[in-house]
Amino acid sequence: MRLSVLQNSPIPAYKQLYDQIFAQIISGELETGAALPPIRTVSKELGISVITVRSAWDALLSEGLIETRAGSGSFVAELSRAEKERLRRKALQKPLSELASAARSLGFTAAETAEMVKDLL
Amino acid sequence: MRLSVLQNSPIPAYKQLYDQIFAQIISGELETGAALPPIRTVSKELGISVITVRSAWDALLSEGLIETRAGSGSFVAELSRAEKERLRRKALQKPLSELASAARSLGFTAAETAEMVKDLL
Amino acid sequence: MRLSVLQNSPIPAYKQLYDQIFAQIISGELETGAALPPIRTVSKELGISVITVRSAWDALLSEGLIETRAGSGSFVAELSRAEKERLRRKALQKPLSELASAARSLGFTAAETAEMVKDLL
Amino acid sequence: MRLSVLQNSPIPAYKQLYDQIFAQIISGELETGAALPPIRTVSKELGISVITVRSAWDALLSEGLIETRAGSGSFVAELSRAEKERLRRKALQKPLSELASAARSLGFTAAETAEMVKDLL
DNA sequence: GTGGTCTAGACCACT
DNA sequence: GTGGTCTAGACCACG
Numbered sequence: 199m200r201l202s203v204l205q206n207s208p209i210p211a212y213k214q215l216y217d218q219i220f221a222q223i224i225s226g227e228l229e230t231g232a233a234l235p236p237i238r239t240v241s242k243e244l245g246i247s248v249i250t251v252r253s254a255w256d257a258l259l260s261e262g263l264i265e266t267r268a269g270s271g272s273f274v275a276e277l278s279r280a281e282k283e284r285l286r287r288k289a290l291q292k293p294l295s296e297l298a299s300a301a302r303s304l305g306f307t308a309a310e311t312a313e314m315v316k317d318l319l
Numbered sequence: 320m321r322l323s324v325l326q327n328s329p330i331p332a333y334k335q336l337y338d339q340i341f342a343q344i345i346s347g348e349l350e351t352g353a354a355l356p357p358i359r360t361v362s363k364e365l366g367i368s369v370i371t372v373r374s375a376w377d378a379l380l381s382e383g384l385i386e387t388r389a390g391s392g393s394f395v396a397e398l399s400r401a402e403k404e405r406l407r408r409k410a411l412q413k414p415l416s417e418l419a420s421a422a423r424s425l426g427f428t429a430a431e432t433a434e435m436v437k438d439l440l
Numbered sequence: 441m442r443l444s445v446l447q448n449s450p451i452p453a454y455k456q457l458y459d460q461i462f463a464q465i466i467s468g469e470l471e472t473g474a475a476l477p478p479i480r481t482v483s484k485e486l487g488i489s490v491i492t493v494r495s496a497w498d499a500l501l502s503e504g505l506i507e508t509r510a511g512s513g514s515f516v517a518e519l520s521r522a523e524k525e526r527l528r529r530k531a532l533q534k535p536l537s538e539l540a541s542a543a544r545s546l547g548f549t550a551a552e553t554a555e556m557v558k559d560l561l
Numbered sequence: 562m563r564l565s566v567l568q569n570s571p572i573p574a575y576k577q578l579y580d581q582i583f584a585q586i587i588s589g590e591l592e593t594g595a596a597l598p599p600i601r602t603v604s605k606e607l608g609i610s611v612i613t614v615r616s617a618w619d620a621l622l623s624e625g626l627i628e629t630r631a632g633s634g635s636f637v638a639e640l641s642r643a644e645k646e647r648l649r650r651k652a653l654q655k656p657l658s659e660l661a662s663a664a665r666s667l668g669f670t671a672a673e674t675a676e677m678v679k680d681l682l
Numbered sequence: 683g684t685g686g687t688c689t690a691g692a693c694c695a696c697t
Numbered sequence: 698g699t700g701g702t703c704t705a706g707a708c709c710a711c712g
Contacts (some may be wrong), residue, residue, distance in 0.1 A: 205630075210711060219422050249712050260377040286425050290435070298439040300414045303342060304407055308440035312429035314411070318419040319429035332687060357699065367692045375699085388447070390697035390699045450697055463666050489697050528667050532677070535660040540681040542656045545584060546649055552682035554675035556653070561663040561671035574702060599684065610705045615685085631685045632711035 199228075199235055203244050211246055215254035221276055223263055224286050234264060234272040261285070320349075320355055324365050330436055332367055333374035340375065341410070344384050345403050355385060355393040382406065441468075441477055445486050447538060453488055457496035465505050465516055466528050476514040503527070562591075562598055565608050574609055578617035583652070586626050586637055589646050597627060599637040625646065 201218055203211045207264040222228040237255060241248040255272060258264045263285070266272045277285075322339055324332045343349040358376060362369040366429075376393055379385045384406070387393040422432040445453045464470040478531055480499060482491040497514055500506045505527070508514045519527075543553040564581055566574045585591040600618060604611040618635055621627045626648070629635040640648075664674040 210631075212711075221426075225426060238347065247712050250429075252712075253365075255388075279383075282352045289425055290421055290427065293414065293421045294435055294439060297411075297414040297418045297436065301340060301436075301440060303386060304410055305346070306411065308437045310439055311334060311411075311440060312437045314415055315436050316429045318415060319422060333688075359699085370690050371688080374688080376700090387700065388697085389701060390453075390693075392697095392699060456694075459666060463668075466609060467668060491697050495696080531667055532660075532663055532669065532674075535656065536677055536681060537664045539653075539656040539660045539678065542653055543678075543682060545583075546652055547582060547588070548653065550679045553653075553682060554679045556657055556662065557664075557678050558671045558675045561664060561674060575703075601684085609692060610703095612705050613703075616703080620683090629685065629712090635685080 211250045225240035229240045230276045232274045332371045336375035337378045349395050351397045353395045454495035455491045458499045472518045474516045574613045575616035579620045591637050593639045595637045
């Protein structure tokens, strides 16, 4: 499983891990039941603290994206297509509403803002 | 000059002040050379610390939106229309690029994302 | 009498005035008994507050460089050559000792430091 | 690591800390990657506020002398000999140019000024 | 346990 | 009476 963290990124290490695994689960790259690598392995390979890795796993757990079975590790949870789609949209909500509120307070129209988004993608 | 802060807002007080003054300068409601109220006056009227007010003033200063003369006061800086427009667009950059990177990693197309933005505005 | 103040200078306005008059007295350009322009005149011509001008005059007074005669204005005080020379050297003391202490703490030798001073002048 | 602050000094506490660490990094006494003590530890040991200590750390950070990783600590940055020498000279620039401008306006020659510097060191 | 953010206010120099 | 400097500390995110 490919995972990486940039040490000097403004995005905290645990969030980088979370985002990568999240995207792989949503996209189907990681299938239901697939085993996540052990926390200690990730910790060693990426040269980061086990606490950091655990934070990422915890976040995935609390979102219901993975399940942990004591003694045997963590696995991708069973998620319906609809549920995956819901999570995917939900993950876009925060940046979406932040952009909207900024655009509103600066007086940009919906069309202008949408245009800038298209240009950037 | 109208200014207000909501104490329970997730947006920090100094940022609320910054945003309000920013909008008033960009819109031309506050003209070049106009005096900002003394930080202590704002502090008293809004019931917040002078330091909080100063944080807002400092941010405006570092963006070149105001000029401050010790012992005399703070004044709206001279800004061309083009400069104001540049600052207005710059203020949208961060939320814009955050949305873009989230959309990319989640596999949303430019059209889809732009559509969601339009819906929200 | 030539006087000027740069508004955006890091050196406070009153100090700029003080320095200019100080230098003119020490150099003999302003002779003993010469009249300084009235505070209000300087204030108007330079577009600064009378309080600022008065601060400069006060500083010159307390150094014994000028004398004020109520109702008739301020005049360059009588100073011997020796006294002028003493004041001239005294005015260099602060920057001199600050350089010395900085040089010491950074481990520069006397020769190195002197050389840099020569290069700069 | 030895650090100290004199409470009654005219030099602000944060500057005293900055100067001491600066000197230890430039001299090589603190090597690349060496961990600085946590700000709270320094705060307690010297009996000053964590904020004062942080001010010193912030100044070192903005000069690129240290790197700080949230949750982990602050470490001496990687600096080449040439970079260290550049920073050492830069630290002398302000007192140097202040002396130069004072000497110029008072009519001291380069040789005279250099001589006074040598005498003082 | 680590640093970062936000809020805080006395004191001072300047006008 | 104005802003600037210095010192201050609770709270939070991160590791």
